[in-house]
Amino acid sequence: MTTIWIILILYMIINLGIGIYSRTKISNSSDYLLAGRRIGVLLTAGTLAATEIGGGSSVGVAAKAYGSWGLSAGWYVTSAGLGIILVSFIAPRLRRAMATTVPEIIGRRFGPSSHIVTLVLSFLANLALAGVQITASATIINVLTGLSQNVAIILSGVVLVFYTVIGGMWSVTITDIIHFIVVLVGFTIAIPFAIHSAGGWGHVVSLLPPGQLGFTKVGWKTIIGLILMYFMTFSTGQEAVQRYFAAKDERTAVWGSILCGVLMALYSFVPAILGLVALAIFPHIDPNNAVATVATKLTPSLIAGLVMAAVISCTLSAGSGDLLGAATVFVKDIYQHYFRPDMTDEQITKFSKSAVLVFGIIAIIISLGSKQIIPMLVFAFTMRSAGPFAAFIFGLTWKKSTKNAGIWSIMIGSIVGFYWEYLNEPYGIMGIVVGAVASSLSFLIVVAIEKALGHPDAPPAIPE
Known part of the structure; x- marks a missing residue:
């Protein structure tokens, strides 16, 4: 156990050191929020992969493999990889927009009403996602130290908030590369x-329940639903889209996205196998503790230390991206847009750091109240993507979009998505998918009606 602690402490010191170093690269708000829009292909792929391989894709997948999904839990990450490859088709338009947030683009295209609804959904979803990552970190600390889960959540949250406040996007991007390597290895x-x-x-x-090794046990309907869910949530999620905004050019955004998808697919079934081993040897533990239990009980201390560092890597990367995303939306789309349009660049940077601190505390409170991983992930994905999906995608790609189509599709898609989840997702179809379909259909119907009435198009969001 001493070796594990030494590895974890050294790893945290390295990350904090990088965060402190990254402060030297921050001279304005663009550096803090978008790494100066100059990260290359490898950095784009690494930061995307590290951000999206969070607690749900490590601890959560192992827990699902331990439970009803078995080996097929690996599809949770494979689907994410395929989803982010699909995003590469709109990546050039994302980078070309020269925006900072998702609500900013929707606001340009569809006006204040759509902007307000989208920023609320995006902001709340990022807070919930940050809470998920804190929960995932806490499960590891709980197993290693025997501390209560509440104390572990508070400790995890404090480290995450401090790490994110220090260096902004530059710190996140540089450490993301280290995180992903540690996770994979x-x-x-x-x-x-x-x-x-x-x-x-x-x-x-021989010790596994029948069917646990089924490669598609979870079912093709769920697998296809996961691919659609990830395409929708990655294309509208602030923590993901912010990486595309930070890429140095359109080509970088495309190839970074494709490489990220390939890397995620290579990793996908690794945590699922660890979950199966945990089920076979430790059949009565908390599923969320599957990875930590296998690492500490069945591997040498050095390997266990690397695994624990890997899980901390997942949560640091994903959680810091979520917190920074929430702060960016609040500062740019709420405070500056509606209350302080005259903010100086220095004020934006300072206020962003304060926002990360405040929202980090709120994320800790969310984690204390929920203590769930994948269910909270899916809820947050539905919140931010079911409604805004059609407006964001059509707004980026279709000149004939109209303003009313934006707000109606956002409202209808969100209501349908949440109601479908309230019904416990009948027929095994995810709320985010049903909501996005409703959003798309309502968007097309309103556009058709407006065209028939002769209403003008919305202004373009992207420079031609």
Whole structure:
């Protein structure tokens, strides 16, 4: 256990050191919020992958594999990789927009009403997602130290907030590369050690419930739904889109997105296998503790330390992106847009840091109240994407879009998505998918009606 602690402490010191170093690269608000819009292909791919491989894609996938999904839980991350590859088709338009937030683009295209509704949904979703990452970190601290989950959540949140406040997007981007390498290496090399200590793969399989090794046990309907969900949430999620805004040019945004998808697919089934090993050897633990239990009980201390550092990497990357996203939306789309349009660049940077601190505290409170991972992820994805999806995509790509189509599609899609989740997703179809379909249909119907009535188009969002 001492070795594990040494590795974790050193890893945290390295990350904090990078955060402090990154402060030297921040001279304006663009540097703090968008890394100066000059990150390359590898940095774009790495920061996207590290941001999206968070608690849900590591601790959450292992928990699902431990439960009803079995090996097919790996599709949760494979689908994310495919979803972000689909985003590459609109990545040039995202970068070309020269925007800072998702609500900013929707506001340009569809006016104040659409802007206000979207910024509220985006802001709240990012806070919820930050809470999820804090919960994922807390599960590791809980297993390692025996501290209560509430205390572990507070400790995790404090580290996450401090780390994010220090360096902004530059700090996040640089450390994301380190995080992703640690995640990929740590989880992958843990598998052979864990299987060997468990008595071999044959012994593990013999202890698993029937059907747990089904590659598509979760069902194609869920797999396709996950791909659609991730395309929708990555194309409208502030923490993801902010990375495309930060790319140095359109080509970088495209290839960074494609490379990210490939990297995520390579990693996807690794945590699922660890979850299966946990189920076979430790059948009565909390599913959220599957990764930590396997690492500490079945692998050497050095490997266990890497795995624990990998999980902390996931949550640091995803959580910092979510917090920075929430702060960016609040500062740019609420405070500056509606209350202080005369803010200086220095004031924007300082206010952004204060916003990260305040929203970090709120995220800790959310984590204390929920203590869930994947259910909260899906809820947040539905919140930010079900309604705004059609307005954002059509607004970027279709000149014939109209203002009323924007606000009606956002409202109808959000209401339908939330109601579908309230009904516990009948027929196994996700609320975000149903909401986005309703959003798209209502958008097209309103455009058709407005065209028939001779109403003008909305102004273009992107320079031609």
